[in-house]
Amino acid sequence: MDTATNQPLPVSYADVAAAAKKLEGVAHRTPALTSRTVDERTGAKVYFKCENFQRMGAFKFRGAYYALSNLSDEQKRRGVVAYSSGNHAQAVALAGKLLGVKAVIVMPDDAPAVKLDATRGYGAEVIIYNRETQDREQIACGLAEKRSLTVIPPFDHPYVVAGQGTAATELIEDVGPLDYLLVPCGGGGLISGCAIAANHLSPGIKAIGVEPAAGDDVTRSFRTKTLQIVHNPDTIADGARTHSAGKITFPLILHHVHDMLTVTDEELLRSMFYLWERMKIVVEPTGALAAAALLEGKLDARGGRVGVIISGGNVDLKSLTRFI
């Protein structure tokens, strides 16, 4: 129950459990990696849930596949449209391919080439827009109306939230109860779904969302309990440039999330390269948000058991030269 509105919350643990059942054998059950070096550095027992190893390279596949699999036959026949800065695009494209649903994706003209290519590679039609001058939601809605497509939103949808929550379900099933769960946060689909699952499966756990400092809208919304908005924040965490949390995710975050943290781009890059050099895993900037909060000491987790969601690994190697 949402205590502010007295309405039932839009997603429950039963929804996450249903999503987990649907995703079994379709999504990868990604491994939870550990590192003695990280444990020594943080004084905690840390488990990294590697959604960078997920199909299409990010957790987004979970929510997109679950949302598409719940469409009616008529909706599936007509097709879907999605707008995304990257990973949700590939997720809907791949889910569409697997379920035989035609997908149209609205992507910004500054999306990483690796994400544009992969989306087209999954057989989706890509429509490019300008992030500064055009509104992606408006374009998607226009297409939806003109072509009778169903819009699959990147985070603000009960099925999408339920699907993303299965990452936390698997992690806790695989490694046992945790004291903290750190989760990257853009529009809040992953953190809200994971917090629902975590609170149910590991009572007393503290689920914490992590945003880039330049795009701290959810952190400010969480503190003020009023939805705050940010416009095209300047951060390398391209998956967390969302304007705000959503109508579905915001009440879920207020209810289930223990705290929100932020990290600067400099801290983010340092952690991303640490994960590359020490753990040998390729993580995209947004995917390293939660790890950065832990590695940069934003949370004192000494003596605790900590889950960290590594949310994605789709980074252009060529753009690395810019970061280094």
Next chain:
Amino acid sequence: MDTATNQPLPVSYADVAAAAKKLEGVAHRTPALTSRTVDERTGAKVYFKCENFQRMGAFKFRGAYYALSNLSDEQKRRGVVAYSSGNHAQAVALAGKLLGVKAVIVMPDDAPAVKLDATRGYGAEVIIYNRETQDREQIACGLAEKRSLTVIPPFDHPYVVAGQGTAATELIEDVGPLDYLLVPCGGGGLISGCAIAANHLSPGIKAIGVEPAAGDDVTRSFRTKTLQIVHNPDTIADGARTHSAGKITFPLILHHVHDMLTVTDEELLRSMFYLWERMKIVVEPTGALAAAALLEGKLDARGGRVGVIISGGNVDLKSLTRFI
């Protein structure tokens, strides 16, 4: 039995099994990763044994730790010396730290900075030499004599070979019998140890070593059944610049290995980036040799079950800009 010399072979499966027992709980049991994309591309079922996730970032920890743990108390008290282009250095340094044995490491002045730093970080004394003008073996032997240290060779030692073979033991135990096992090859410690284990645990398996084309001494030695030598080959696979196979590894290779393959630096780089971008794992050039042979079609493995050893992940991110 070595059919050429009528002498018993220097390492047997029992030695690998003994090493596996000693390494249990000390070395990481690294995961075997799979990729639908790779399976589709090769037409095979492929299992990547991720020794880039091994302690200190490469399989070398296995052999070094096993060799050091077999020293007498007197030898342990005096310390050890090793020469290495990189990963063996870190391996001996870390094994020394864990076992309380002082380690002196002779490293070339062009070794990647990340490897020099890591070696010193494990508390070893590093002695730098020039690859063009000095002989590392001679320097190490001089130090051994002067300071009464035990030399831990990088590959040509029964305990080192037995230790490296445990990578194949784990892989086959975890994923079941295989038709092929592809293994990077420098001096032959990893391929000979792995071939011994593979032939024992998966009868009929074809163990295949992979070298850089510029440093194809073992391939030529294998074909001619006579030890061939190469001098400072020009390849980005810095771990496979060894002059030749050794007195211990060469007869083992002739007896246990099914075939040898080579890949060019261009093929190697392409595969290394493919592993980074598609599988999200950081692999060093030498570590990608076996994967490159498969991905570049040097072996037709269609319909088969293929093990691929990813041998290490210690690559300087800064040097990447050079490769890209």
